[in-house]
Amino acid sequence: MPRTQKNDNFIDKSFTVMADIILKILPANKKAKEAFVYYRDGMSAQAEGEYAEALDYYNEALELEQDPNDRSYVLYNMGLIYASNGDHNKALEYYHQAIELNPRMPQALNNIAVIYHFQGERAKEAGDNDAGEALFDQATDYWIRAIRLAPNNYIEAQNWLKTTGRSQVDIFF
Template sequence: MPRTQRNDNFIDKSFTVMADIILKVLPTNKKAKEAFAYYRDGMSAQADGEYAEAMDNYKEALTLEDDPNDRSYILYNMGLIHASNGEHERALELYHESIELNPRMPQALNNIAVIYQYQGERAKEEGNNDEAEALFDKAAEYWKQAIRLAPGNYIEAQNWLKITGRSELDAFL
């Protein structure tokens, strides 16, 4: 049974009904509509913590979806699942793929920076200061890109950049 027929949550059901209506009236081909249905089911499964089911739906959506922008969001969501499972290298690959398809995706840039910053902290704890600094520099570059795309977001990242001396005065203009 498709996930869209199983939701007990009123908000999820409302979203599903609206998505189904939009899907029916959208002037697009059957393949794109089917891709969207898998993507929608993937998001629903992901929200419920059903990561394996979400990944299956995202993989199917990727096989059907041709639009680069839509593919970038599918890859981004797959990256979120890998990151939440501690699979940081795979998450980084997926975030980078999503940015290649859609360079104006600040949330992917932010998540890349978060992973590099996390890896930098681990390296620092292990006494690998040179490696830590290199990872912090990588994090800073990605945060700067994210902040340029979404200046009102990522306030904590802006503060981190200032505190660590990795911020230029005009970086966020």
């Protein structure tokens, strides 16, 4: 049974109906429309916690999708799945690929920073202060990039940058 027929709640059904309408009127070629269907089904599976199924749909979408911006969102969502499963290295790979295609994706930049910050905390807890600081420096770079793109977002990151002295000026507000 196609995923579009599995949606049980009102919001999922509404999203599916709207996506189908947009898909029909969208001036895109058949391949792009098919890629969108896989992407939509991947998002639906991901929302339900069906991560393996979502990854399958996303991989299908990547095989068909040519638009770099659209590909970046597929890669970003794949990164989300790997991050939620604790595979931070794989998540970083997908986030970096997404940014290569779309450098103006603050959410991917933020997620990279969050992972580097987490890894920095773990390194410091393990007694490796130098590695921890290096990871914090990487987190800083990515958070600054994300905040420049979305100045009203990532308030906790902005506070961390200020309280740790990694941001000297209020350039973000």
